[in-house]
Amino acid sequence: MISLPGWLRRSKTEPIALPAPPPYPRPNAGPRQVDLRQAVNAISDVVQNRPRPLREFDQIHMKSGDMVLQSEIVADWADGRRLAFIGDGDAISVSVAYLCKRGVLPFGPSQITVFDFDERTVNAVKRFADAERIENLDARLYNVLDAFLAEGEFDCFYTNPPWGASNKGESVNAFVERGIEACGYGGDGMIVIADDDAIDWPKQVLAYVQRFAADKGYYVSKMQRKLHEYHLDDAPDLRSCNLYVSALPGNTAQAQPSRSLLGTERLENFYGRSKEPRVHYVLERKRLNYGKAHDDEYELKPLGGDQ
Numbered sequence: 001m002i003s004l005p006g007w008l009r010r011s012k013t014e015p016i017a018l019p020a021p022p023p024y025p026r027p028n029a030g031p032r033q034v035d036l037r038q039a040v041n042a043i044s045d046v047v048q049n050r051p052r053p054l055r056e057f058d059q060i061h062m063k064s065g066d067m068v069l070q071s072e073i074v075a076d077w078a079d080g081r082r083l084a085f086i087g088d089g090d091a092i093s094v095s096v097a098y099l100c101k102r103g104v105l106p107f108g109p110s111q112i113t114v115f116d117f118d119e120r121t122v123n124a125v126k127r128f129a130d131a132e133r134i135e136n137l138d139a140r141l142y143n144v145l146d147a148f149l150a151e152g153e154f155d156c157f158y159t160n161p162p163w164g165a166s167n168k169g170e171s172v173n174a175f176v177e178r179g180i181e182a183c184g185y186g187g188d189g190m191i192v193i194a195d196d197d198a199i200d201w202p203k204q205v206l207a208y209v210q211r212f213a214a215d216k217g218y219y220v221s222k223m224q225r226k227l228h229e230y231h232l233d234d235a236p237d238l239r240s241c242n243l244y245v246s247a248l249p250g251n252t253a254q255a256q257p258s259r260s261l262l263g264t265e266r267l268e269n270f271y272g273r274s275k276e277p278r279v280h281y282v283l284e285r286k287r288l289n290y291g292k293a294h295d296d297e298y299e300l301k302p303l304g305g306d307q
């Protein structure tokens with residue numbers, strides 16, 4: 001069982017101070033007291049705004065309770081720093097920014113930018129930021145197969161990529177590589193990938209990803225195991241971990257120019273067995289209000305119309 005932070009175990013009327021903060025700069029941060037009710041309601045707003053997942057691209061959404069916990073973890077870890085999300089169908093980016101904006105979390109990143117190839121996600125982030133006047137939240141349409149164009153603009157990256165069950169973690173590594181480039185081969189990354197003791201492939205992927213990160217000059221600085229659950233019908237018990245990587249001192253000196261991955265062997269089984277990437281972008285057909293039922297989902301039968 002996951003041990004919950006104190007603020008999730010207490011009621012709103014008895015907030016408590018959490019342990020001392022990590023050694024990042026935390027200007028003007030007050031005591032860490034969080035109102036659970038406000039936090040859950042804020043996440044509910046975010047979930048309403050989230051486009052429905054497309055399974056063929058491994059979009060599988062994290063459950064709401066885990067989003068609350070994860071947002072607090074991410075806001076704390078990225079406090080005062082510029083954070084790049086390499087893909088974010090879960091909308092952890094929006095959750096973090098919104099919890100900060102509403103004052104539920106008294107700490108958080110200075111800037112959040114989402115890079116995703118799904119225009120529905122990009123537009124949902126932008127619309128939410130606009131509606132809630134969240135000035136430090138932005139999103140850009142971007143496919144990880146293309147060379148990255150914002151190299152070195154960030155201090156840390158977050159990714160919850162396709163989990164690479166059928167390609168020895170190569171799809172994870174593609175997203176991690178873009179995160180590393182976003183940080184100019186410096187800073188820190190949080191990689192959210194499968195973690196399950198009962199099956200083999202998550203262990204193999206964890207090993208391959210750690211090796212890939214080490215080759216790029218990063219070491220594993222922390223791991224939080226089996227934290228998150230997903231809306232995943234065929235594997236409801238499969239969880240993911242937070243794998244933290246940090247750049248070795250002086251690593252920015254080995255920064256390489258970003259390159260396209262198109263035409264390389266790294267794309268085999270990218271979204272699962274025999275599912276190579278064939279799509280540059282997922283485009284939004286029409287603006288949808290995700291919180292409301294679509295009119296093609298139901299039909300109205302008038303009163304007295306049964307005879």
Ligand SMILES: C[S@@+](CC[C@H](N)C(=O)[O-])C[C@H]1O[C@@H](n2cnc3c(N)ncnc32)[C@H](O)[C@@H]1O
Nearest residue numbers: 059060087088089090116117118143144161162
């Ligand atoms: C692959 S899903 C992984 C599951 C995760 N729980 C989620 O649904 O966000 C993560 C994100 O990566 C995005 N994505 C998938 N393929 C991509 C690509 N080639 N380039 C950029 N983003 C991509 C998806 O749109 C999604 O938002």
